[in-house]
Amino acid sequence: MIKNSLWKRILFGYIAIALFMLAMSFYLIFRLTHLNKVTDSIMRVDIPFIENGEKLMDSLLEQVRNEKKYIITNDSAFLDLFGKKKKEFLERLKFLEESATDREKETFINHMRELYKKYISLVSKEIILVGKEEIFPPDIRYEEEKKKTLDLLTESINKLTLATQAGLVKKIELFQSIGDKSARISLIIILLAVLFGAVCAWFFTRSVCVPIKNLKDATDRIARGEWGHRIEVTSCDEIGTLGRAFNQMCDKLREMDQLKTEFISNVSHNLKTPLTVIREANDLLLEKIAGPINEPQMKLLSIVKEETLRLTMMINDLLDISRIEAGLMRYNFQRSNVQDVVRRSVDAIRFLAERKNIGIHSVSGVSLPNILLDADKIAQVMDNLLSNAIKFSPPGGSVVIQVDEVESGSVPRFFAEKNRLNSVHSFVRVGIADTGIGIPPECHKTIFDKFQQVSNKGKGGMKGTGLGLSIAKHIILDHGGDIWVESNGEQGSAFYFTLPCRYDYAVQC
Numbered sequence: 001m002i003k004n005s006l007w008k009r010i011l012f013g014y015i016a017i018a019l020f021m022l023a024m025s026f027y028l029i030f031r032l033t034h035l036n037k038v039t040d041s042i043m044r045v046d047i048p049f050i051e052n053g054e055k056l057m058d059s060l061l062e063q064v065r066n067e068k069k070y071i072i073t074n075d076s077a078f079l080d081l082f083g084k085k086k087k088e089f090l091e092r093l094k095f096l097e098e099s100a101t102d103r104e105k106e107t108f109i110n111h112m113r114e115l116y117k118k119y120i121s122l123v124s125k126e127i128i129l130v131g132k133e134e135i136f137p138p139d140i141r142y143e144e145e146k147k148k149t150l151d152l153l154t155e156s157i158n159k160l161t162l163a164t165q166a167g168l169v170k171k172i173e174l175f176q177s178i179g180d181k182s183a184r185i186s187l188i189i190i191l192l193a194v195l196f197g198a199v200c201a202w203f204f205t206r207s208v209c210v211p212i213k214n215l216k217d218a219t220d221r222i223a224r225g226e227w228g229h230r231i232e233v234t235s236c237d238e239i240g241t242l243g244r245a246f247n248q249m250c251d252k253l254r255e256m257d258q259l260k261t262e263f264i265s266n267v268s269h270n271l272k273t274p275l276t277v278i279r280e281a282n283d284l285l286l287e288k289i290a291g292p293i294n295e296p297q298m299k300l301l302s303i304v305k306e307e308t309l310r311l312t313m314m315i316n317d318l319l320d321i322s323r324i325e326a327g328l329m330r331y332n333f334q335r336s337n338v339q340d341v342v343r344r345s346v347d348a349i350r351f352l353a354e355r356k357n358i359g360i361h362s363v364s365g366v367s368l369p370n371i372l373l374d375a376d377k378i379a380q381v382m383d384n385l386l387s388n389a390i391k392f393s394p395p396g397g398s399v400v401i402q403v404d405e406v407e408s409g410s411v412p413r414f415f416a417e418k419n420r421l422n423s424v425h426s427f428v429r430v431g432i433a434d435t436g437i438g439i440p441p442e443c444h445k446t447i448f449d450k451f452q453q454v455s456n457k458g459k460g461g462m463k464g465t466g467l468g469l470s471i472a473k474h475i476i477l478d479h480g481g482d483i484w485v486e487s488n489g490e491q492g493s494a495f496y497f498t499l500p501c502r503y504d505y506a507v508q509c
């Protein structure tokens with residue numbers, strides 16, 4: 001049993017997807033913060049560090065140049081410039097010292113400071129000597145020492161710059177890897193969210209569509225009059241409630257249909273006796289046994305006779321349908337010839353056709369074998385089909401009747417169950433084709449339901465009760481055959497019914 005209601009399931013789906021999105025957003029924010037930190041460190045530490053390293057080198061070279069110029073020219077302007085550059089060098093060195101982020105850089109900077117101190121002390125000695133205007137250089141080892149110190153200092157500055165650049169490259173690589181990883185993980189989260197959404201949507205749609213389809217099928221079956229049909233309710237949600245309400249409605253409908261059938265059956269039965277008395281009395285009057293009657297009275301009594309006959313037929317149809325629905329229809333199966341039954345019905349109805357100037361033609365084929373049937377019931381079917389053909393054909397039309405034997409494979413199936421017809425090798429097929437108003441294709445099945453009539457507005461056609469074809473269908477199906485109509489809805493209809501001819505089917509009755 002599914003305990004969750006529809007709205008809970010929808011809510012759960014939305015919350016789950018929202019959580020996915022939230023997780024992704026948090027993850028992205030976290031990653032972006034990390035990226036921000038890396039960028040910040042590059043901008044604030046590495047780039048100024050490299051710039052200062054380069055300028056440190058420039059300032060050192062300037063000092064060397066000015067120191068040399070001073071020694072050669074003894075011009076104090078160069079000494080001032082030297083002093084300025086010295087100050088700048090020390091400031092930059094201090095900046096590097098403060099910005100150094102690891103031990104390696106600190107060691108480099110300390111080493112540079114030591115070397116610079118040494119260089120300055122050597123240069124100071126030189127300057128003092130130049131000031132005293134002594135011969136310069138005092139000795140060659142002094143010059144070599146200064147050169148060596150300067151080489152070591154420039155080497156240290158280069159090494160520091162290279163180390164900082166290597167660190168920067170590492171940070172850029174880290175930046176790229178964070179970006180790539182974030183893109184990959186975001187993609188995975190989005191795919192998971194989409195997948196989850198799709199799975200949720202599939203389950204949800206299925207949990208809604210399957211019961212709705214069952215409900216629709218059940219409604220179709222109820223509409224076809226299968227009152228006993230019920231739907232299986234497996235969920236406790238809104239659709240389950242709808243299913244239970246539907247089942248309750250079916251119970252009520254069945255009850256009402258039963259009441260209606262019983263009512264019609266009782267009324268019809270009770271009408272039959274007074275109607276028979278009226279017909280008998282009318283016949284006595286018409287035969288002038290009760291006394292002489294004049295011409296107008298004769299005409300009126302004839303109308304009464306016709307209408308009571310119609311009423312009797314209607315009541316018989318109502319009683320038949322009640323019997324069929326109650327499963328009480330009785331058959332008297334005997335070996336008979338369908339062609340004989342058809343011929344008798346045609347002869348009986350010919351006068352009706354002649355009244356409308358409609359020709360009835362029988363296409364005579366080879367004589368067919370006798371088959372098991374209830375001749376009266378098949379005659380009842382024939383009477384209705386023939387009377388319909390005449391009733392719904394304009395004057396001057398024609399009705400063609402054909403009886404033949406057909407292979408079971410060539411017979412279309414309309415109402416008969418497949419397995420019932422499988423054991424039959426061949427059928428006797430009776431066809432009644434007319435030139436009447438036709439039947440639209442969408443009504444080809446429904447006209448075989450009780451009280452179903454095609455709306456024939458403007459096309460003519462007398463009204464009946466709409467029971468004839470329903471009774472015919474039950475009679476034919478009880479004989480193990482099938483019945484159907486072919487018509488394009490424009491002009492003319494052809495009704496067919498089949499009866500098992502060579503078969504191993506036994507009717508239970």
Ligand SMILES: Nc1ncnc2c1ncn2[C@@H]1O[C@H](COP(=O)(O)OP(=O)(O)OP(=O)(O)O)[C@@H](O)[C@H]1O
Nearest residue numbers: 388389392436438447453454464465466467468469
């Ligand atoms: N040959 C036909 N041509 C055109 N429409 C037909 C024909 N046969 C039947 N129909 C349509 O099918 C409906 C049902 O026929 P059915 O024989 O069950 O009832 P009915 O003839 O109206 O009344 P009843 O037979 O009970 O007196 C008819 O009302 C008519 O609309």
Ligand SMILES: [Mg+2]
Nearest residue numbers: 384388464468
């Ligand atoms: Mg009819």
